[in-house]
């Protein structure tokens with residue numbers, strides 16, 4: 001049996017994985033379970049522990065699970081998804097007015113088709129994306145003007161206004177995007193408590209580290225591939241791990257997300273109506289000494305329809321990671337998850 005070596009650019013430096021020579025197959029419910037979040041909203045600790053123990057079981061296995069009854073309304077999701085299409089279906093010139101490589105210090109804005117390559121072992125990414133990062137005035141739980149943020153924290157705020165300036169012509173674009181992002185942030189702050197419980201930590205272990213969190217909203221758009229891209233086996237988004245504590249990932253009904261399981265077999269994580277995918281990131285894996293796995297995943301849109309996904313990357317603000325110097329250095333090379341080697345032009 002001949003395995004292939006896959007090289008990954010992770011926040012822990014280059015990592016290699018053996019991949020089995022079999023084509024991707026459907027996942028089983030044990031491999032990527034569905035966790036019901038309803039008990040998370042209970043005031044009864046033993047109820048909440050039902051969620052945390054289910055999280056632990058999934059996190060030590062493949063590090064990927066779906067959540068249902070997550071509390072984000074389907075209207076908020078649908079409105080945001082429509083806005084992603086409104087933005088992405090514009091002519092390239094309009095999207096390029098907020099081009100990330102040109103206008104952003106912190107990877108906010110638009111990244112074009114085949115302008116990055118996240119995986120050194122695969123092709124450039126066909127995916128286009130729009131990114132906006134944490135701004136205190138958008139925080140749903142305690143909105144603040146930047147002037148009210150403690151001075152030592154201000155330099156770490158990564159949101160940039162040009163993304164909203166350059167999309168003003170799209171009615172309600174900011175409002176609908178922020179509504180979805182806010183809902184993700186509130187959910188993530190609850191979910192991180194379940195992660196704390198799952199690791200036998202105090203439930204509030206992360207609370208003060210996510211007051212000004214890493215909270216990156218990314219909208220991914222996977223156009224259908226050209227004949228050339230199909231022949232050359234272009235990936236939508238190459239194999240990678242996410243960088244932060246965990247990711248909340250909404251995907252539309254098109255499909256194309258694959259996860260590398262513990263055995264090195266690619267398994268498909270199909271869209272399941274009403275759910276959001278959650279996966280562990282490198283920083284969580286580092287903090288818990290690899291007990292929880294930051295899982296390798298990739299996307300290829302092999303359908304004849306465009307695909308949208310809306311990940312939300314949640315973590316501690318960078319200054320809390322300084323004790324992990326190596327981690328921060330490698331993370332800077334990769335930046336946030338949609339980053340990669342930049343392709344000129």
Ligand SMILES: O=C(O)CCC(=O)C(=O)O
Nearest residue numbers: 220251257299309311337
């Ligand atoms: O599009 C997807 O389903 C996954 C996206 C992803 O992995 C990412 O943006 O990091």
Ligand SMILES: [Fe+2]
Nearest residue numbers: 241242297337
């Ligand atoms: Fe990812």
